[in-house]
Amino acid sequence: MLYELITKExxxxxxxxxxxxxxxxxxxxxxxxxxxxxxxxxxxxxSPLPESRIDLFALLDSILADPSRIPVENISMPAFQNLSSVSRRALFLTAVEQLESDAVEKILKVSAQELTDILKQAEQDLASSLATEILIIEDEAMIAFQLKEIIESLGHKMIARATTRDEAVKQARATSPGLMLVDIQLADGSSGLDAMDEIIKFHKAPSIVITAFPERLLSGRANEPAFLIPKPFRADHVKTVISQALLTNAAS
Structure with a gap:
């Protein structure tokens, strides 16, 4: 029913x-x-009534896309300050709401190629405003090096690397990273998830788990990560999820 749809969304x-x-x-x-x-x-x-969340977002977006209909526009998220209206809307819908591309195309009334171009430009414009220091918790040197190259291409900096749980906690306490990339299985048999549980007690930062063992996250643990990248990973996927994590954190 429409009432239930609206209440939910x-x-x-x-x-x-x-x-x-x-x-x-x-x-x-x-x-x-x-x-x-x-x-x-x-x-x-x-003019049929909306039947899905995509319909509702599309109707709302038609208002947000028209400057004459917005009572105030004083963007509260610093990461969005230098972006065009359509870039902000595309990024929020993909990164924060995590809608599929075809849904975002319908909401924004753009083609697939137009959305690709919008998001590509937005990624470039976001580089400086989202730049942060990242702690990589990963025991495999080559993977850590790959991740370092990826984050630097986005304008971020690897502030430290840890290969064990204890080292990760120590580095997080010393550096206060803006984001953590976390492997589950670490060098001494310890767990990156245990490191996250300890770090969250004294430092709040978004975390992305990058692992070859995603099934280990299906245990219903209390601090289950919101962002997961399976190994082997693609660079473009890592870039997208990093932006998602930072934007979601900024919007919370």
């Missing part, structure tokens, strides 16, 4: 609108306007 619609306007009241007003115009008001017979 309302927090995410508000998050999207608030991030795009930079103001809680303005964002909520955009959502309210969308609901008034497309849900609560009687519609012509050729």
């Amino acid at each position: 309302l927090p995410y619609l508000r998050r999207y609108a608030r991030a795009m306007t930079g103001d809680q009241v303005a964002g909520d007003l955009c959502v309210e306007t969308m609901l008034q115009e497309h849900v609560l008001k009687p519609q012509p017979s050729d």
Whole structure:
């Protein structure tokens, strides 16, 4: 039912609108306007009611895309300050809402190639604003070197590398990284997940688990990571997930 759909999606619609306007009241007003115009008001017979979250996001985006309809635009996420409106919207929908490309194309009313170009430009524009220091918790030297090259290509810096749980905790305490890339199986048989559990007690930073053993994350553990990259990995996948993790952290 439409009521259930709206109730379920309302927090995410508000998050999207608030991030795009930079103001809680303005964002909520955009959502309210969308609901008034497309849900609560009687519609012509050729204008069906929204049936999915994609429909709802598309209707909201049509308001956010029109500067004359946004009461306030004071972008609260520093990473978005230098991006165009369409770049901000594309990035948020893909990185934070984690919608598939075909859904984002429908919401933004762009082609697949246009979305690719928008996200590519956004990645370049984001480099300086998202730049952070990264702790790599990985015992295999070649993989650590690959990850170092990838993060440096995005404008980030590897601040330290750890190969065991104890070393990871020590380095995190000493460096306070902005992001951690974590392997599960470490050199001395210790676990990167245990290192994460210890680090989170004194330092809050987004973590990405990069592992050949993703099944080990299916145990229902308390601090299960939100971001996972299976080995062997592709550089473009690692880049995307790093941006997702940093943007999601910035939006939280």
